[in-house]
Amino acid sequence: MAATKNHSHEGAIDSATVRKRIFSDLSTAGFIDRFSPPGINWRDWPTSFEPNEPDLQNSQRDSKPFNQIFPFVGENRSVAMIHADGNGMGQILRQLKGLVESTPDRFQELYKDFSNAVECSTIQAAQEAVKIALIPYRKPGEPLAARPILLGGDDVIVIVRSDLALHYIQAFASAFERESATRLRALNCDLPPKLTIGFGVVYLLANQPFSLAVQVAEKLMGHAKNDAKKIVPNGQIPPSTVMFHRVTGTLSCDVLEPIRRSDHTTLELTMGTYVLSTEFTSPLPKLGDLFALQALLQHPAMAHGPIRQLLNLLESSPTQARQSWARWRFLMKEKPSEILNKFDEIMKQLLPQYNSQKALPYAPLEAQSPHHRTPLGDVLTLRAVNNLLPENISEEARV
Secondary structure (H helix, E strand, O other): OOEEEEEOOOEEEEHHHHHHHHHHOHHHOOOHHHHOOOOOOHHHOOOEOOOOOOOOOOOOOOOOOOOOEOOOEOOEOEEEEEEEEEOOHHHHHHHHHHHHHHOHHHHHHHHHHHHHHHHHHHHHHHHHHHHHHOHHHOOOOOOOOEEEEEEEOOEEEEEEEHHHHHHHHHHHHHHHHHHHHHHHHHHOOOOOOOOOEEEEEEEEEOOOOHHHHHHHHHHHHHHHHHHHHHOOOOOOOOOOEEEEEEOOOOOOOOOHHHHHOOOOOOEOOOOOOEEOOOOOOOOOOEHHHHHHHHHHHOOOOOOOHHHHHHHHHHHHOHHHHHHHHHHHHHHHOOOOHHHHHHHHHHHHHHOOOOOOOOOOOOEEOOOOOOOEEOOHHHHHHHHHOOOOOOOOOOHHHHO
16 A cells, blocks of 8 residues: 555555554553563563564664564474463353342442453463463573463463473463462352363464464364363363464464374374363373373483384374384383383373273273374474473473
């Protein structure tokens, strides 16, 4: 369109671009404060994913243009698009409707108080996640390794450096559950004891289209929330869950089914949804157990080659996959016995139906399910994005 302003770095720009530049100015983006704990302000967040990109801020405000480059680690330029949304909100709103029908004079007050409780819990969780998962890993002179996109009610979108992403959502979920429990108690109503949340995480390169990544993350989040609903009785709030996917080719909104199931076998290539809470007992696997498996497979005594080859062989030659897996177990028996025993123990925690004597490291989540799963594909994803292992993984799990 016709130029309406002369930008100091980009030259003549049109009115639509002017509006985008105003929005990109973090100093005027009020929502950025919702993510920022005390001591953090808009200058602590990155403004650019490209090291040589010109400043996008309003440079007329300062003598020097402000441009914070996203702090990648070395040559790894992968990030995680995270989309989060609260569980069971429709159910709770129906409960509130029942409560106000008997006390209509409390209608406005109760809905307003509940809405405030949800939003305040989300803001507190976002700030707690920054304190736990971002600030400790920030180098002097660098911005935080994340870029907030949206926070409204219980809906959150944020880009986090790939190695910190699952650490971030664990801290977020824990704080959200804790804060919501306190605030719901203060309402003094017959509501669930706390709120929980579902996450969708897409790992991608910083130069891939974020708009598509948001859509894929939303689909993953929807699957994670639906899987959580299936494991609790009607009327109960499901646990906080996550489903993640790493983009290895062209990003598409149709990636969900191919990443969950092989076209050539009845074996699922990943576990799908993980439960974040360590206290919740369910047929779904726990994320903490996946971290323990990741830690174990990083042990120097582990033979990594057959594990990397296994998923490819399953699609091209199941017979070779069985031979490769048998060979791996044979080699591992020559190592200290506690390593292979620990591997089988963690696999059993992730998949109660797992049997170490079977030809492949697969098992159904439920005894009668026709679809068998493995966590090994998920471990390979975490290793590819250099997933940070949380400090609460015990030394025993690390061997």
